[in-house]
Amino acid sequence: MTAQLLLGAEAVGQGAMDAGISGAYAYPGTPATEITEFIQNSKQAQMMGIRAAWSTNEKTAYEAALGMSFAGKRSIVSMKHVGLNVAADAFINSAITGVRGGLVITVADDPSMHSSQNEQDSRAYAKFAMVPALEPANQQELYDAMFHAFELSENLRLPVMVRITTRLSHSRSGVVRRAPVSQNPLNPETDPNRFVLVPMNARVQYASLLEKQPSLVALSTVSPMNALSYATDNRSLGIIACGIGYNYVMETLQSQSLNISVCKVGQYPLSMSVVDPFIAQHDSILVVEEGYPIYEELLGGLQNTGKIRGRLTGTLPRMGELNPNTVKQAICGVTESKSPIEDPPMTALMPVPTRPPQLCTGCSHIDLFNALNAVLCNVEERHVFSDIGCYALGALPPFNSLQTCVDMGASVTMAKGAADAGLRPAVCVIGDSTFTHSGMTGLLDAVNDQTSMTVIISDNFTIAMTGGQPSAATNRLRDICLGLGVSSEHLRIIVPLARNHDENVAVLKEEFAYEGVSVIIAQRECIQAAKRNKKLLQKK
Amino acid sequence: MKRKKTDILLAGVGGQGIISIAAVIAYAALKKGLHIKQSEVHGMSQRGGAVQSHLRISDDIIYSDLLSEGNTDLLLSVEPLEAVRYLPYLSSTGRIVTAVNPFVNIDDYPPMEIIEQQLAMRGRCVFVDAAALAKQAGNPKTTNMVMLGAASFFTGIEAELFKDAIHEIFAERGQQTIDMNINAFQLGNEFAAASGRL
Numbered sequence: 001m002t003a004q005l006l007l008g009a010e011a012v013g014q015g016a017m018d019a020g021i022s023g024a025y026a027y028p029g030t031p032a033t034e035i036t037e038f039i040q041n042s043k044q045a046q047m048m049g050i051r052a053a054w055s056t057n058e059k060t061a062y063e064a065a066l067g068m069s070f071a072g073k074r075s076i077v078s079m080k081h082v083g084l085n086v087a088a089d090a091f092i093n094s095a096i097t098g099v100r101g102g103l104v105i106t107v108a109d110d111p112s113m114h115s116s117q118n119e120q121d122s123r124a125y126a127k128f129a130m131v132p133a134l135e136p137a138n139q140q141e142l143y144d145a146m147f148h149a150f151e152l153s154e155n156l157r158l159p160v161m162v163r164i165t166t167r168l169s170h171s172r173s174g175v176v177r178r179a180p181v182s183q184n185p186l187n188p189e190t191d192p193n194r195f196v197l198v199p200m201n202a203r204v205q206y207a208s209l210l211e212k213q214p215s216l217v218a219l220s221t222v223s224p225m226n227a228l229s230y231a232t233d234n235r236s237l238g239i240i241a242c243g244i245g246y247n248y249v250m251e252t253l254q255s256q257s258l259n260i261s262v263c264k265v266g267q268y269p270l271s272m273s274v275v276d277p278f279i280a281q282h283d284s285i286l287v288v289e290e291g292y293p294i295y296e297e298l299l300g301g302l303q304n305t306g307k308i309r310g311r312l313t314g315t316l317p318r319m320g321e322l323n324p325n326t327v328k329q330a331i332c333g334v335t336e337s338k339s340p341i342e343d344p345p346m347t348a349l350m351p352v353p354t355r356p357p358q359l360c361t362g363c364s365h366i367d368l369f370n371a372l373n374a375v376l377c378n379v380e381e382r383h384v385f386s387d388i389g390c391y392a393l394g395a396l397p398p399f400n401s402l403q404t405c406v407d408m409g410a411s412v413t414m415a416k417g418a419a420d421a422g423l424r425p426a427v428c429v430i431g432d433s434t435f436t437h438s439g440m441t442g443l444l445d446a447v448n449d450q451t452s453m454t455v456i457i458s459d460n461f462t463i464a465m466t467g468g469q470p471s472a473a474t475n476r477l478r479d480i481c482l483g484l485g486v487s488s489e490h491l492r493i494i495v496p497l498a499r500n501h502d503e504n505v506a507v508l509k510e511e512f513a514y515e516g517v518s519v520i521i522a523q524r525e526c527i528q529a530a531k532r533n534k535k536l537l538q539k540k
Numbered sequence: 541m542k543r544k545k546t547d548i549l550l551a552g553v554g555g556q557g558i559i560s561i562a563a564v565i566a567y568a569a570l571k572k573g574l575h576i577k578q579s580e581v582h583g584m585s586q587r588g589g590a591v592q593s594h595l596r597i598s599d600d601i602i603y604s605d606l607l608s609e610g611n612t613d614l615l616l617s618v619e620p621l622e623a624v625r626y627l628p629y630l631s632s633t634g635r636i637v638t639a640v641n642p643f644v645n646i647d648d649y650p651p652m653e654i655i656e657q658q659l660a661m662r663g664r665c666v667f668v669d670a671a672a673l674a675k676q677a678g679n680p681k682t683t684n685m686v687m688l689g690a691a692s693f694f695t696g697i698e699a700e701l702f703k704d705a706i707h708e709i710f711a712e713r714g715q716q717t718i719d720m721n722i723n724a725f726q727l728g729n730e731f732a733a734a735s736g737r738l
C-alpha cells in the first residue's frame with residue numbers, strides 16, 4: 001500500500017478502525033479532538049457500523065468504552081490530558097476490574113499549554129493505575145501502536161494507554177496501512193465477580209493486577225516500540241529518549257553528524273533489563289522525555305550522582321515542550337562539541353507585537369459581557385466566576401469581565417462556595433457544553449442549598465472552542481434547569497444582541513438581586529457555526 | 541551523497557489559509573516520492589491569532605516535526621508582520637516570500653516601511669501584492685495560492701505538480717474553486733518570475 005498523509009491524531013483514528021474497534025468514545029479537547037472527528041468523518045466507520053458520536057464528558061466516554069469492552073468488543077476512548085482527571089475514577093478502577101474486549105485510551109498531553117490550563121503528564125496516570133502506556137514517536141508508529149495496544153489489552157486483560165503530545169498529534173506524515181482486522185463478536189463477560197468491585201472482589205482483583213506487574217515489565221522489554229542503537233567507539237554519552245523527544249535527538253545526531261548511542265523507550269513500565277546495560281556502558285546519560293521528568297527521576301533516584309541528566313539537572317528546561325533547539329543545545333552542551341547552532345538565529349531587531357486570540361466579531365459572548373459589565377460597573381470588587389471555553393477570553397481586555405477559570409464546571413460550584421461565604425452578588429458564566437459536561441451537578445447542589453447566586457449559561461448551541469462540535473443538550477437546557485429544581489420565575493432567557501442591551505441589563509440586575517438560585521440562559525448561535533450551517537444549507 | 545532538504549515556515553493569521561498551502565505542498569511532495577513532515581497549530585491560537593505551519597521536505601528520513609531556529613530555507617508568509625515574527629528561524633541563506641497586505645487587528649501594528657526594512661535586512665525577499673493578484677484571479681480568498689505560486693521556485697517542486705495537487709486538494713469544492721485557485725497560483729508564479737528577485 002502507498003503512504004497516506006495523516007496527522008498523528010488521524011493516524012490514531014485510522015489505526016483504531018483498522019485494529020477492529022466497534023466504538024470510539026470521546027469528549028472534545030485539543031489536541032485530541034481530531035482522533036474522533038477523523039473516525040466520525042470516515043466512510044470506513046460508516047460501513048463497519050463503528051459508533052463514534054460525542055459523549056457528554058470524559059467520564060461518560062470512558063465508562064461507555066468500558067461497557068463495550070465488557071460486551072467483548074474493542075473500543076477506543078480519547079481525551080486531552082485534563083480530561084483524564086475527569087475520567088480518572090473510571091480509569092483507575094477499570095484497571096482493577098480489567099477488560100474483556102480490548103480497551104485503548106489515547107490521551108493527548110499539551111506540554112507548553114498551547115490550549116490548556118496545565119501540562120500534566122499522563123504517564124503518571126498509567127503508573128497510578130498500573131497499566132501499560134505506549135509512547136510512539138511518529139505517525140507510522142502511532143498507527144502501528146493501535147494494533148499493538150489492542151493485542152496487549154486483550155492479552156493482559158487490562159486497559160492500555162497510548163500517550164501522544166501536541167506536536168505529534170498535529171503533525172502530518174506518511175502512513176502505510178495494514179490489512180484491517182475484523183471486529184470482535186458480541187461476547188459479554190461471564191465471570192460473575194470480576195466487574196463487581198465490592199471489597200471482597202476488589203481485593204481479589206487488585207491482587208491479580210499486582211500479579212500482572214512483572215509480565216508488564218517483561219512485555220516492555222520486548223516491546224516493538226523500543227529501539228536501541230550503539231555508537232561505535234563512543235561510550236562517554238548515551239541518550240535515553242521517548243516519544244517526540246526521540247525525534248529531536250535523532251534530528252541533532254543527523255544534522256550534526258554525531259556518533260552517540262540512543263536507547264528509545266517506547267513502553268511504560270520502564271524495563272530495567274533494557275536501560276540497565278545501556279546505562280552501565282556509558283559514562284553519562286541524558287534522558288530526553290516530553291513532559292514530566294518521569295524516567296529521569298526513576299533512573300536518577302533521590303541521590304543522583306550526576307550521571308543521569310535531563311530536566312531535573314537543568315540540562316534541559318524543567319518546563320515546557322522540548323524542541324529541536326533545546327535538545328540540540330543539551331546534547332552539544334553535554335558533549336562539549338562545537339557551537340550548538342551553526343547558523344546563529346538572527347533575532348529581529350524590532351520587538352514583534354503579539355496577536356492574542358480574540359472573540360470573533362459578532363460573537364454572542366461579547367454582547368453578554370457588555371451587559372454584564374454594565375450591571376457590575378459600579379461594583380468595586382468584581383467576582384464573576386467563569387469556566388473554560390471561548391467565553392474565557394472575557395477575562396482579558398477589553399472586557400475584563402471574569403475573575404476565574406479553573407476546570408470545567410468549577411464556575412458554578414466556586415460561585416456557590418463564595419456565596420456561602422457571603423459574597424454578593426455571586427455570579428457565574430458557563431458555556432452550554434461546559435454546563436452539561438460538569439455544571440449540572442453543581443447547580444443541583446445550589447438548588448438543594450437554596451444558595452443566593454446567579455448562573456448565566458452562555459448558550460451558543462455548539463462547542464465552539466474546539467471547532468464547533470454539537471453540544472449535548474441544545475434546546476434542552478431550560479428543561480434541564482427546571483428538572484434540577486430551578487424555579488421558573490427565576491429561569492430567564494435572553495438573546496445577547498446589541499439591540500437588546502437595555503432589556504438584558506435589566507434582567508441581569510433583577511436576578512442578581514434575587515436571594516436564591518437564578519439561571520439566565522443567554523442564547524444566540526455561535527457566529528462561526530452560523531456561517532458553516534449557512535454554507536451547508538446552500539450546498540443542499 | 542549530501543541529502544537534499546527544504547525546510548519551509550508558513551506564516552499568517554488564523555483564517556488566511558495557511559493549512560491549505562501546507563496541504564498542497566505536502567501532497568505535491570508526496571507525489572514526488574519525497575519524505576514529508578508538516579506540523580500545524582490547531583485550537584486557541586486560530587482566532588485572529590498568529591498561525592504557523594512547519595513543513596519539511598527531504599529525500600532522506602526526517603526526524604523532527606518542528607523546524608530548528610536558524611535553519612529554515614524558505615519563510616513564506618501571507619501577512620507581512622507575521623514574516624517578521626519568524627525571522628529567527630531563517631538560515632543565513634534563507635529566502636523570504638511575503639504578501640505586503642497587512643492584517644491589522646492590533647493597536648500597535650508597526651508601519652509597513654519598518655516591516656519591509658526588517659525583512660530586507662535578513663534575507664532576499666520577494667514582496668507580493670497578493671490581495672490584488674487574488675482579486676484578479678477571481679476571489680480574494682485565493683491569496684494563499686497566489687503566495688504559493690510566488691514561492692514555488694524555492695521549494696524544489698515543479699509548478700505542474702503543485703497544480704495537480706491543487707486539483708486534488710480542492711476537488712470536493714467544485715471545478716470553479718479549482719480553476720480560481722490554479723489561476724491564483726499562476727498569477728503569483730508569473731509575478732515572482734518577472735520580479736527579478738529569484
Ligand SMILES: Cc1ncc(C[n+]2csc(CCOP(=O)(O)OP(=O)(O)O)c2C)c(N)n1
Binds near residue numbers: 083462466471
Ligand atoms: C476536562 C476538560 N475537557 C475538555 C477541555 C477542552 N475544552 C475547553 S473548553 C471546551 C468546550 C467549551 O464549550 P462551551 O462550554 O459550549 O463554550 P464555547 O467554547 O462554545 O463558548 C472544551 C471541550 C478542557 N479544557 N477540560
